[in-house]
Amino acid sequence: MKKSNSVAASKVTLSELMLPSHSNFSGKIHGGYLLQLMDQIAFASASKYSGSYCVTASVDTVDFLNPVEIGSLVTLKASVNYVGNSSMIVGIRVDAENIQTGTKKHCNSSYFTMVAKNEKGENVTVPKLELSTFEEVRRFYDCVRRINHKKKYKMLEEIFDHQSESALEKLNHFNVILKLK
Template identity: 75%
Template sequence: MNKTRKSNTVAASKVTFTELMLPSHSNFSGKIHGGFLLQLMDQIAFACGSKYSGSYCVTASVDTVDFLNPVEIGELVTLKASVNYVGNTSMVIGIRVVSENIRTGKIKHCNSSYFTMVAKDEDGNPTKVPHLELKNFDEVRRFFDAVRRINQKKKLKTLEEKFDYQSPEALKLLANYNVVIKL
């Protein structure tokens, strides 16, 4: 386990990789399969978290994966990742995915997402990660954006715990949705 808790910079966490999209990566509509892109995102999140923490990392959660633009066969996909936030043993990794048509040079933003990674020691137990050094206002903004998302998740969990799905109010709410109620 890390006995001394040093600090590390956002810049020291940055990882970028680019891969050519092949026909074997495509789905039935001829676009690159979303699951393949998620696999690449998980790999870069692991690399980024491990590089930053100096420890093996595992994925704890993935927040909001929106596929903004399709990726075509033959395009270059570039993934960029950096640590946006650190807790005691966890890190929020921001990931941006862009594709480039190598014939036209057109670049599309395809996806942005946030992976929470947990650092593990040699025995598989969570281990402390270095403090995060924020060196500019963009890094401060990304840190506070992560704090906001974390707090929103906590509030949502609290609301879900309090919500009674069997109450008359809940059943009335179902009338607003495309469901048939047969209880």
């Protein structure tokens, strides 16, 4: 196994024409189909980087910023932005292009955490990440910030008592009716 690898070694681009069979009931491309493409490119990027089979451990926020039209050429770009011991965070950007007008729009960005595995299904160590531009450094620190935020959120979630009097009182500020039995 290589001791280190560059971000460039993980870069993958995937383009696909959006067909009517990919659409939802409103005539736009189904978000689930886009998620499938995003999972595929995350796998390709992480596997290419690590030289190992990789599985999806989690998906961070997927914000659908703009709908994708039937007939658009969708381009996904992915690269490894962060590495841990056996995990990698793959950043993905999805753009759609109207192939008749050339107009492009950013549709979503997301971060997939992928874990490298061996043939027995055990976690394996991934190469260190070589950062060669300030943009790569920024993306790495963005991932560190996201990881720390998730840890803080999980800690708060563990200590929150949803049965406490104050928690139940706060429900008055939401669109719910409390009918506990």
